[in-house]
Amino acid sequence: MDLSDALLVAAARAGRRDAYDELVRRHAASVMAVCCARLGRKGPLEDLVQESFLRGFQALATLADPGSFGAWLRGIATHACIDWLRKKERHVALEGQHDAAAPPGADDERSKAVLDAVESLDEIHREVVTMFYFEKKSYKEMSARLGITPAGVNARLQKARALLREKLQGAAP
């Protein structure tokens, strides 16, 4: 039986480290998706996912609504990304350092072009594409997280796909 996030948070607060481990497994993809949507795939995603879970762990006692752990943690991840971007502005640019490229091959070029196009979308469309294709969320789950109706999710996704088509056709040789 899947325990709810609220129960896992309660157990983690009571000292059950395995409960927090389960929360990590459950939310790692969505935290990475947030970081990816903010920083692009060349950002230090693993570092920021780790930082976000660590911050969450340290601040777990301050979480007011244990049932909203996922949303809370994604907020923490967003802040961690903003902190990183600020730091990056102040210090040396780290372009390319964390580029975890896919294995080489003919498909890589296509995937690279697709992800470049995704990253060039505006934030609301980048967000729905990332949630649907990276996190594999349903319309219902996306609608709950985004605060819009499932029909609104569909419309946003359709628009995002049309924009991607335009960008990829424009980029094609």
Add this chain to the structure above:
Amino acid sequence: MTCEHKEKLSALLDGELPTADLAALEEHASSCATCGPSLEALRSQASDLDAAFAPLRARAEAVVPRVLAALPTPAPRPVARPRWPFVVSLLSAAAGFAAAALIFRQAPLPEKRLAPVVATLTAATGALEVNDSDVWRPLASGGSIGEGDWVRTVGVATAAFECKDGSEVRLNAGTECQLASRTVMLRKGEIYTKVAPDPARRFAVTTVSGKIEALGTTLDIAHAEATRLTVVEGKALVGGKTIEEGFTCSISGGIPTNPTRAEKVATVLAWVGELATIHRAEDAEFDRRINQILETIGQTKAEHLRETDIRAMGERCALPLARYLESPRSLENSEARHVAARVLADVAPTLLLADLLRLLEDDDSYVRIESARGLERITGSAHGTTRETWTGAGYREAARSWRADLDDPSSPWCTGGAR
């Protein structure tokens, strides 16, 4: 060419159509000149997107073991509460100050300990790491630091160490430093030191910017690209110059800038307060810190807000205003003091009776009059005094009499001598 069904194609592809509609739409698409090619294009795009995100999904799975390995053990649990919960709620409400009191009690780890112990961890609000042999490992509560070990706070954690010589070193978030006997090397972050006197050997803090020698002193030293020293108590010696109590300076190349008076010491030291609330803080220090913060809040309200805005905060602003009125800093602005006294008289809750009683002996008659008005509002009695009582020479006697009556065991306002 358009088709009324075209809008449904993306929902079909996304698996979001009711089963009943699915077969019918697929059949339609197979024969529709508009929908057929559109569906194919959408399928191809979905396949591209799936493939493009596959490596990222793999990264998300691969990051899990790394995150689990980096987490401290065991999970956090709150173990201490601020002694004055009402103060914290007032602070939170009034100034966005949050005193989250968490402490990690980590399982004892086998310690490799060859160097003599120079310090012991006495309090922490999160995870700490120590490096005694080129490897960073978690430091347990009560864990010890050997001569020359490096220690760092993880994330937003802060920590306090007691040194063998009785000195105390506190580390702010993001701090990394090396502890040795009567010496701290600060690589980055911020430390607060309360130095135990030792005429034979000065306590020194070193950064790449210079060396600071404590002369029986409480210091706050922050180092990022430059070093900033704030002398909280006593004096410090930097590059042959003495920095006096209450002054701050930057240090570069071993030379301090001209010291300037440290503004808002309480704000600079806000991070120290969290540690003070959870462990080993002497009562006097805790009280001093709380009062400094309250004074600052009260000063901000009384000197920078309109009276109507202060009143709108109601009872929540009472404690800061009382602390402000009782602080020497308020004496420089009598107009702001009058506003504070006036509002306090109207909003002070019962728990501030002791403060109002003390203010009956204030040097400013306006403050005395307003404090008496506040006491009368709370207790329902002017205690036989009038406005003239508080402007005349006998106000001290009247104040003492009022206090004695309220402290009488038969009085409903008696607190058993707490004031």
